Amino acid sequence: MKLKVWFLETRPQFLLLSVVLVLLGTAIAWHEGYFDLLKFVLTMLGLVLAHSSVNILNDYFDYKSGIDLETNRTPFSGGSGILPAGLLKPQGVYVYGVGCLFAALAIGIYLTFISGWKLLPLILLGGPVIYFYTSHLAKWLVSELWAGLGLGMLPVLGTYFVQTGRYSIEAFVVSLAPGFLTANLLFLNEFPDIEADKKGGRYHLVIALGPKNASRLYAGLVLLTYLSIIGGIVFKLMPPLTMIGFLSILFAYKAVKVTFKHYDNVQALLPALKANVLTVLLTDAFLALGYFLSGTK
Numbered sequence: 001m002k003l004k005v006w007f008l009e010t011r012p013q014f015l016l017l018s019v020v021l022v023l024l025g026t027a028i029a030w031h032e033g034y035f036d037l038l039k040f041v042l043t044m045l046g047l048v049l050a051h052s053s054v055n056i057l058n059d060y061f062d063y064k065s066g067i068d069l070e071t072n073r074t075p076f077s078g079g080s081g082i083l084p085a086g087l088l089k090p091q092g093v094y095v096y097g098v099g100c101l102f103a104a105l106a107i108g109i110y111l112t113f114i115s116g117w118k119l120l121p122l123i124l125l126g127g128p129v130i131y132f133y134t135s136h137l138a139k140w141l142v143s144e145l146w147a148g149l150g151l152g153m154l155p156v157l158g159t160y161f162v163q164t165g166r167y168s169i170e171a172f173v174v175s176l177a178p179g180f181l182t183a184n185l186l187f188l189n190e191f192p193d194i195e196a197d198k199k200g201g202r203y204h205l206v207i208a209l210g211p212k213n214a215s216r217l218y219a220g221l222v223l224l225t226y227l228s229i230i231g232g233i234v235f236k237l238m239p240p241l242t243m244i245g246f247l248s249i250l251f252a253y254k255a256v257k258v259t260f261k262h263y264d265n266v267q268a269l270l271p272a273l274k275a276n277v278l279t280v281l282l283t284d285a286f287l288a289l290g291y292f293l294s295g296t297k
Helices: 002-009 016-031 037-065 090-115 117-132 143-164 169-189 191-199 205-209 211-234 240-262 266-294
Strands: none
Touching: 002 037, 002 090, 016 037, 016 143, 016 169, 016 266, 037 090, 037 117, 037 143, 090 117, 090 143, 117 143, 143 169, 169 191, 169 211, 169 240, 169 266, 191 205, 191 211, 191 266, 205 211, 211 240, 211 266, 240 266
């Protein structure tokens, strides 16, 4: 039973995002004729550990600040609820989160040795961002930006680099959609927590803009996601088959429609939160599938 609680503390249902990001970065490299199974497995493990660390430390710092004692938890926001329920000790959760972070950093350093030193800036940037994300960055109006980078663009670029030993304009263009999507994943999940976040000292875009204006920005980022895919295809930086990324657009439309109507009603907003998660995961997964279906160059 205790092992299950420790496992649930990582919020495993959200770790699927890391899986699809690594798959996407790998798919771009595979399309160019590169694939190393060991590097793939280590990259997947490293990013899942890093993502777990973000989730665990988020729980710890939000519990210490009192946010998770005030928030209205939903299946998509408000933390795991494990610390407020007293199922684990705060200090143990903190050690767990830091341990996952150091394990991820160790894998990242090893991948740097075998793939090239140009991976190192991503590793050195990622560690501090993971640790200070909840305690500091979430209070400085940059949480959405760092979410989009740290669990969107950079994992795709890093995975691609691990496989190929270089960066490319194509990989950068492809990473834009995951960047917008992950920023929006966090962005919409902030709507239910706005009052608790204010009391806990957070300052993010939903607080700064107000829910009504924030809903418009959310829709704008959805639009940019699909425009980035179109742009990549039009300028021949992405294979035409990556257009299947648009198969998620019905979920995106539902998320935007519900958010416009119910931005100030947590319960009525839940279908938008669910559709938003599906939009993120499916778009990233379909982009990867588009690369795999396109074969190697």
